[in-house]
Amino acid sequence: MPGFGGLEAPNGDIPRHSKDGSRDSRGHLPSLMASSYPIAIKFIDVCYKVKVQGTDTQGSSIKRMFTHGSSTPSDQGSTARNQEKTILNNITGMVSPGEMLAILGPSGSGKSTLLNALAGRLRHDRGNFSGTMLANNRKPSKQIAKRTGFVAQDDVLYPHLTVRETLVFCSLLRLPKTLSTKDKISVAESVLSELGLSKCENTIIGNSFMRGISGGERKRVSIAHEMLINPSLLILDEPTSGLDSTAAHRLVSILGSLAQKGKTIVTSMHQPSSRVYQLFDSVLVLSEGRSLYFGKGSEAMGYFESIGFSPSFPMNPADFLLDLANGTWASTSSVSFLLHELAESTRMN
Numbered sequence: 001m002p003g004f005g006g007l008e009a010p011n012g013d014i015p016r017h018s019k020d021g022s023r024d025s026r027g028h029l030p031s032l033m034a035s036s037y038p039i040a041i042k043f044i045d046v047c048y049k050v051k052v053q054g055t056d057t058q059g060s061s062i063k064r065m066f067t068h069g070s071s072t073p074s075d076q077g078s079t080a081r082n083q084e085k086t087i088l089n090n091i092t093g094m095v096s097p098g099e100m101l102a103i104l105g106p107s108g109s110g111k112s113t114l115l116n117a118l119a120g121r122l123r124h125d126r127g128n129f130s131g132t133m134l135a136n137n138r139k140p141s142k143q144i145a146k147r148t149g150f151v152a153q154d155d156v157l158y159p160h161l162t163v164r165e166t167l168v169f170c171s172l173l174r175l176p177k178t179l180s181t182k183d184k185i186s187v188a189e190s191v192l193s194e195l196g197l198s199k200c201e202n203t204i205i206g207n208s209f210m211r212g213i214s215g216g217e218r219k220r221v222s223i224a225h226e227m228l229i230n231p232s233l234l235i236l237d238e239p240t241s242g243l244d245s246t247a248a249h250r251l252v253s254i255l256g257s258l259a260q261k262g263k264t265i266v267t268s269m270h271q272p273s274s275r276v277y278q279l280f281d282s283v284l285v286l287s288e289g290r291s292l293y294f295g296k297g298s299e300a301m302g303y304f305e306s307i308g309f310s311p312s313f314p315m316n317p318a319d320f321l322l323d324l325a326n327g328t329w330a331s332t333s334s335v336s337f338l339l340h341e342l343a344e345s346t347r348m349n
């Protein structure tokens, strides 16, 4: 298990790009990919509940639509009432600089909600958030938010621009005025090559009507877009969705190399291959908003075996964990049974 100590942030507000655009002894801009401000994240007992509207009689609101509001005898007495839905239920974990944490779980298990919570993007007016969220052992500040890059599931890119134009345009808009135009362009070029986009730099982004770059390249452009501001914490929601396993492996390898440069990477993933799974330092497995496992990816199978859950033939660990989270692994492995076993083993340790 990763230690819970976390790195202390350096004192003061260290700029991500030096304000005067100063260069090192060889005349280069400061390294863009190395993190000058490491961020360690801890989240403890995170809960998120939302109010959803329910009715006493199932389907009565739909029936009312078809009967133009006139109530049927069976509807009489049914009233709309607010029910509370728990989307995240006591989720605890941490990730340090230099590490990649993968959040795994079936569709609807709460992965995106947790990522939004970690990025400070949860709408508090839409739900009730509780728990502790710490960045470098303190309440996340605005400085942390500025150093956080978020790559959403659905990217928004201009289809008519080429890859290079996209990144240069974004660099000119997002980087500080104190950097010269030439330096901003060189930042864009450096990110472009770091993410392996040089081959397609002059191809348009495209969309469903105009053929452009491939799906994998598109995902890398979205990541590059965030990398321009040299974030210390990079959060990605399903960056490999729609990619084949080779492209997914390539993309996650790039994320791994960013982590090795001191960045903190948190990513959700739907169905990683075993090759991709090996690249994760730690994994958090969610099932219906509850945590089934948090720890080193390499120790997950051994852990489940120790409490009586192991596949009868060699399996991709990610597939096995997803089967557990879905409750489809074996007849006795319903999620509630598994959670009961986990609770028992925690109580005994």
Ligand SMILES: Nc1ncnc2c1ncn2[C@@H]1O[C@H](COP(=O)(O)OP(=O)(O)OP(=O)(O)O)[C@@H](O)[C@H]1O
Binding pocket: 050, 052, 085, 087, 105, 106, 107, 108, 109, 110, 111, 112, 113, 114, 126, 127, 270
């Ligand atoms: N504001 C909200 N109001 C009501 N339900 C919500 C709200 N936000 C999320 N949910 C529900 O919470 C559950 C978790 O959603 P979330 O998007 O976090 O899941 P996910 O694991 O990321 O799913 P996917 O892999 O399909 O993207 C879903 O059932 C979703 O419908």
